[in-house]
Amino acid sequence: MPTLTATPSALPDFADALNAHVWRAGELGSASVQTVATGYAALDQALPGGGWPQGALVELLLPQAGQHEWGLLAPGLARALNQPATPDEPGAQLTALVGAPYLPFGPALGARQIDMRRLISIHGKPGNAPSLLWAAREALLCADVAAVLAWLPDARSAHLRRLQIAAHAHHKLLFVFRPLRAQNESSPAPLRLLLEGAVEEGGNLRVHVVKRRGPPLTAPLLLDTRAPRLAALMLASRERARLKREETAPLFLPVTSPLSPVHALLDRIAHLDHH
Missing domain, CATH: 3.40.50.300 (P-loop containing nucleotide triphosphate hydrolases)
Structure with missing residues (x-):
């Protein structure tokens, strides 16, 4: 009966093949x-x-x-x-x-x-x-x-x-x-x-x-x-909405500023009191 002999060098390769x-x-x-x-x-x-x-x-x-x-x-x-x-x-x-x-x-x-x-x-x-x-x-x-x-x-x-x-x-x-x-x-x-x-x-x-x-x-x-085109459109839409909010937002100025609406109102009241 023929016999098979496993050489030591072959054993690691066989183990690696099994582990894979x-x-x-x-x-x-x-x-x-x-x-x-x-x-x-x-x-x-x-x-x-x-x-x-x-x-x-x-x-x-x-x-x-x-x-x-x-x-x-x-x-x-x-x-x-x-x-x-x-x-x-x-x-x-x-x-x-x-x-x-x-x-x-x-x-x-x-x-x-x-x-x-x-x-x-x-x-x-x-x-x-x-x-x-x-x-x-x-x-x-x-x-x-x-x-x-x-x-x-x-x-x-x-x-x-x-x-x-x-x-x-x-x-x-x-x-x-x-x-x-x-x-x-x-x-x-x-x-x-x-x-x-x-x-x-x-x-x-x-x-x-x-x-x-x-x-x-x-x-x-x-x-x-989201699809890249849709994501880009949504980003552009949000940016347009942000810019629109900034354009329509009221301008807040210090009360002491001549351009302030509050300053103009106080000036008018003072003028009426003077008369």
Whole structure:
């Protein structure tokens, strides 16, 4: 019987190869995960692999559907949909919207480099959650679909697990939106984010990383998800309002100044008393 002998010099290389595939709970997940950059540097740094994972379920918890989805996802989707074609990735792929509460505004998405003609919107009957789950899974199986965005408020863990398996098998971007009440439920999603609107100078969206493959993130991330053109218009509008307030504000002068209205009134009273 032939025997195999491991030389001492080969053992460290073998150990390094094994360690490369071992994830330590105190570290972010392996960089071998293929991702798409989110478009936000702070968020990329907080996510395993540095972006949205391809072939995995991303669960987004929202206080109200239709408020923050596109601002957060548009930069990454634009990258995924506009990447050059390769033999494995034909390019010019589609995004499927399943159960979207509102149709997105075309010009706003166009400003973010997303072509509305490459979006497919799938609607089900009100209250018929199984039909939406079926549609989301079928979209993940479609070769022409690069990403699936599904609004599934009534989905359960078992349903999400099937979607996770399909996304992994077909290497698709998958985002599922659920209400805040679902945050205490178990979920197979390797990445769960809670979104919260903000009105601050540095941004308009707080992102709480509820679950990731790595250590907990103690503080939320503050992102500015407004389109650059819209942000510039809002800044210009605030500046115009400030200048207008300064132009119409009353001029406060010392009472002793001859130009002061109070000084003129006192002078008139004194003149009347003199007569």
